[in-house]
Amino acid sequence: MSIEIKASQEAYDVIIVGSGAGGGMASKVLSEAGLSVAVLEAGGDFDPAKEEDRMQLRWPWESPRRGAGTRIRPFGDFDAAIGGWDIEGEPYTRGEGTKFEWFRSRMVGGRTNHWGRISLRFGPNDFKRKDIDGLGDNWPIGYDDLKPYYDRVDKLIGVFGSKEGMYNEPDGFFLPPPKPRLHEHFIKKGADKVKVPMIPSRLSILTRPINNERGVCFFCNQCNRGCQAYADFSSGTCLVKPAMQKGKVELYTHAMVRKVTTNDQGEATGVSYVSKVDMKEYKLKARVVVLGASACESARIMLNSTSKTHPNGVGNSSGMVGRYVHDSTGADRMAIIPDLMGRERYNEDGVGGMHVYTPWWLDNQKLDFARGYHIEYWGGMSMPGYGFGFGMDTLRKYIKDEFGNPSPNGGYGEGLKKDIRQYYGSMVGMSGRGESIPQYNNYCEIDPNTVDKYGIPVLKFHYQWTDHEIKQAKHMQDTFEEILTNAGGILMGNKPGPETNYGLAAPGLIIHEVGTTRMGNDPKTSALNSNCQAHDCKNLFVVDGGPFVSQADKNPTWTILALSWRTSDFIVSELKKKNI
Amino acid sequence: MNRRENIKLLLAGSLGTGLLWTGCSPEQKELADTPVIGKGGKYNRTAEELEILERLKSQTFFLEEEKKKVEILVDIIMPADEVSGSATEAGVPDFIEFMMKDAPAYQTRMRGGLMWLDHESDERFGKNFVDLSEKERMAIIDDIAFPDTAKPELRNGVLFFNLMRDLTTCGFYTSEMGFKDLGYKGNQANVWNGVPDEVMQKHGFTLDQKYTALYLKPEERGKTAEWDEQGNLIG
Numbered sequence: 010m011s012i013e014i015k016a017s018q019e020a021y022d023v024i025i026v027g028s029g030a031g032g033g034m035a036s037k038v039l040s041e042a043g044l045s046v047a048v049l050e051a052g053g054d055f056d057p058a059k060e061e062d063r064m065q066l067r068w069p070w071e072s073p074r075r076g077a078g079t080r081i082r083p084f085g086d087f088d089a090a091i092g093g094w095d096i097e098g099e100p101y102t103r104g105e106g107t108k109f110e111w112f113r114s115r116m117v118g119g120r121t122n123h124w125g126r127i128s129l130r131f132g133p134n135d136f137k138r139k140d141i142d143g144l145g146d147n148w149p150i151g152y153d154d155l156k157p158y159y160d161r162v163d164k165l166i167g168v169f170g171s172k173e174g175m176y177n178e179p180d181g182f183f184l185p186p187p188k189p190r191l192h193e194h195f196i197k198k199g200a201d202k203v204k205v206p207m208i209p210s211r212l213s214i215l216t217r218p219i220n221n222e223r224g225v226c227f228f229c230n231q232c233n234r235g236c237q238a239y240a241d242f243s244s245g246t247c248l249v250k251p252a253m254q255k256g257k258v259e260l261y262t263h264a265m266v267r268k269v270t271t272n273d274q275g276e277a278t279g280v281s282y283v284s285k286v287d288m289k290e291y292k293l294k295a296r297v298v299v300l301g302a303s304a305c306e307s308a309r310i311m312l313n314s315t316s317k318t319h320p321n322g323v324g325n326s327s328g329m330v331g332r333y334v335h336d337s338t339g340a341d342r343m344a345i346i347p348d349l350m351g352r353e354r355y356n357e358d359g360v361g362g363m364h365v366y367t368p369w370w371l372d373n374q375k376l377d378f379a380r381g382y383h384i385e386y387w388g389g390m391s392m393p394g395y396g397f398g399f400g401m402d403t404l405r406k407y408i409k410d411e412f413g414n415p416s417p418n419g420g421y422g423e424g425l426k427k428d429i430r431q432y433y434g435s436m437v438g439m440s441g442r443g444e445s446i447p448q449y450n451n452y453c454e455i456d457p458n459t460v461d462k463y464g465i466p467v468l469k470f471h472y473q474w475t476d477h478e479i480k481q482a483k484h485m486q487d488t489f490e491e492i493l494t495n496a497g498g499i500l501m502g503n504k505p506g507p508e509t510n511y512g513l514a515a516p517g518l519i520i521h522e523v524g525t526t527r528m529g530n531d532p533k534t535s536a537l538n539s540n541c542q543a544h545d546c547k548n549l550f551v552v553d554g555g556p557f558v559s560q561a562d563k564n565p566t567w568t569i570l571a572l573s574w575r576t577s578d579f580i581v582s583e584l585k586k587k588n589i
Numbered sequence: 590m591n592r593r594e595n596i597k598l599l600l601a602g603s604l605g606t607g608l609l610w611t612g613c614s615p616e617q618k619e620l621a622d623t624p625v626i627g628k629g630g631k632y633n634r635t636a637e638e639l640e641i642l643e644r645l646k647s648q649t650f651f652l653e654e655e656k657k658k659v660e661i662l663v664d665i666i667m668p669a670d671e672v673s674g675s676a677t678e679a680g681v682p683d684f685i686e687f688m689m690k691d692a693p694a695y696q697t698r699m700r701g702g703l704m705w706l707d708h709e710s711d712e713r714f715g716k717n718f719v720d721l722s723e724k725e726r727m728a729i730i731d732d733i734a735f736p737d738t739a740k741p742e743l744r745n746g747v748l749f750f751n752l753m754r755d756l757t758t759c760g761f762y763t764s765e766m767g768f769k770d771l772g773y774k775g776n777q778a779n780v781w782n783g784v785p786d787e788v789m790q791k792h793g794f795t796l797d798q799k800y801t802a803l804y805l806k807p808e809e810r811g812k813t814a815e816w817d818e819q820g821n822l823i824g
Binding site for chain 1: 631632633635637638641642645646665666667668670672673680684687688691692730734735736737738747750751754755758759760761762763764765767768770771772773774775776777778779780781782783784785787788789791792794796800803804805806809810811812813814816820821822
């Protein structure tokens with residue numbers, strides 16, 4: 010089905026760059042409107058239903074490294090996502106003092122092959138943060154503009170959850186959530202004591218069928234390995250492949266886009282790409298170009314698309330492309346819960362993620378930082394893999410025998426085996442994921458000194474956290490300790506302090522980077538208008554995380570999907586009106 | 590052919606992992622997405638990954654003498670007991686051999702530690718580690734196996750033994766033998782219906798009343814979802 014190479018001058022109605030959440034949704038909506046579509050993907054094809062590519066339900070000993078991460082699959086040998094932080098021949102650089110990390114997935118479905126399936130709508134406040142705290146900027150659209158699209162995404166793709174009636178955590182069309190696991194009951198006990206809410210999580214995993222094309226979850230806890238039953242959302246299985254089956258969609262794999270080509274009027278005429286297969290450059294023509302290559306990759310393509318009419322790159326007459334890149338904040342903590350030692354064994358895998366989570370619950374006006382965070386939880390009797398049993402030189406003292414006597418750290422022998430059996434399933438952890446304030450001075454630009462192996466100039470990142478993010482991380486650490494201690498947990502390691510910014514992860518590490526081609530009503534301060542259309546190139550659109558004005562204390566994917574659907578509807582309407 | 594039929598057909602000709610049925614009445618019985626366990630294949634390895642794997646497999650890290658020491662050490666850390674076999678029986682040395690090549694950052698610590706072990710054996714007993722009696726051997730191990738009480742001058746030995754303990758424990762408990770030892774029950778198709786009642790009772794937990802009606806009911810797992818306009822599930 011996929012066309013590996015095509016040196017054609019054939020013209021499409023639409024070229025979509027990237028097959029992740031944004032590109033996948035655009036391919037579905039635009040092809041269903043009868044348009045001919047070319048999807049260009051920089052990696053290879055992937056279908057988790059193919060037995061030869063199945064990683065689901067494999068045992069650790071089927072991997073010689075027992076599932077350890079590699080450069081190509083940093084999240085483990087069985088992780089579906091191919092690419093990582095450091096791709097051979099595809100470098101990126103950083104300005105002095107910047108620690109930005111950039112995760113890329115080179116394959117059909119992009120980073121939706123990796124993500125945690127956490128599918129949260131942005132709330133009304135999330136579009137109007139400047140009105141609330143005076144920082145950053147408002148979106149040019151609000152929740153009401155996106156609500157109909159969130160509704161459609163819920164029904165098309167499926168998400169489980171519970172209706173809670175919380176103003177800034179809008180409810181949707183939910184499938185039944187799974188009951189909590191045992192460690193989640195323990196953490197809930199701790200959270201209740203300190204009045205931190207925990208509600209059923211909202212993950213795009215099918216606990217019941219939504220159509221005849223996709224199956225239902227069989228609770229293996231391995232969404233990140235790709236689902237044979239298509240019971241979770243990844244763009245390849247749920248959007249791109251159905252679009253190819255039903256519509257005029259051609260998939261170009263191993264196609265690394267260099268630039269958007271433009272005519273003398275400054276309109277997009279198509280793209281120029283390098284085939285990774287024969288290392289030759291090809292051009293494709295289309296009436297409309299849609300970029301969904303990821304916030305930073307789309308910005309890179311636009312910045313590299315210089316011409317007489319677009320001397321700073323297409324869509325960049327404002328100089329805003331690459332500016333305001335921002336990731337979610339992240340910090341974590343772990344604990345051992347002694348009551349979970351020596352547990353009864355049963356299958357506790359559940360879905361591929363937490364069954365409960367904590368949405369942001371406080372009022373920032375009463376705090377010393379501006380924006381909130383949600384909390385994710387993990388632990389329990391998950392499948393041992395690489396790293397299991399490490400650290401007994403410091404952890405073993407927490408394991409006690411039947412008389413309550415603690416073991417010595419370290420050791421060996423039958424006693425150690427006995428202790429590992431006691432210890433298995435007693436570790437829990439929590440991760441805060443929060444909203445940062447987008448900054449003009451945090452940006453990516455073209456590094457004039459570096460090209461990738463396809464000869465395409467690469468990105469250079471400049472990024473510093475502000476006090477708001479650092480204070481938020483401090484608050485996370487305090488909250489983690491309160492919840493874990495009240496859950497009966499023994500905290501592991503030392504509490505991260507100011508010397509590490511309270512454990513605040515380097516930007517990029519949470520893989521929610523957005524904002525590089527932000528939307529706005531003023532062409533001087535934004536790259537795109539409120540329909541994600543370039544201010545200075547009417548047939549160029551962006552459908553990934555680039556258009557986000559601010560990344561909320563939620564995960565971005567559900568909003569990328571809703572926004573891409575809305576943008577695609579606009580493209581269809583504008584083509585019908587012959588405006589583009 | 591739709592996706593769900595496809596899965597049924599695939600299953601018909603394979604060694605399924607146990608059938609999952611949903612729906613109560615016989616006419617409703619329907620197979621719901623039990624995955625196919627086949628022979629696998631290249632399991633989505635890229636050409637680059639296959640090349641790395643071939644290269645690593647063609648190399649040997651441990652010298653014969655080193656391998657003997659590793660085999661002795663892993664069986665000290667994870668010996669056979671009444672529950673399961675030993676680390677060598679579980680194939681731990683092969684795993685460690687592979688990891689040395691896959692994660693070269695380990696190599697110097699491992700090689701240096703094994704050298705240190707012979708040096709220490711020679712200093713104390715005038716022999717290489719493999720030639721020591723069990724009593725002599727354990728005298729050295731006991732001095733480096735307990736980080737909190739070990740003498741500061743043996744710090745390098747302690748760090749080396751920490752590394753061996755990490756890799757051995759991990760290698761053992763990620764093997765088939767280790768999974769049986771742990772009593773791991775997962776990694777198979779099932780329908781999650783919460784923590785078993787007796788476990789809930791033992792720990793004093795009950796389900797939150799607010800959600801009991803909402804949670805997934807296994808018998809409804811095969812029913813296609815429909816909602817009213819307010820987003821409530823119907824049917």
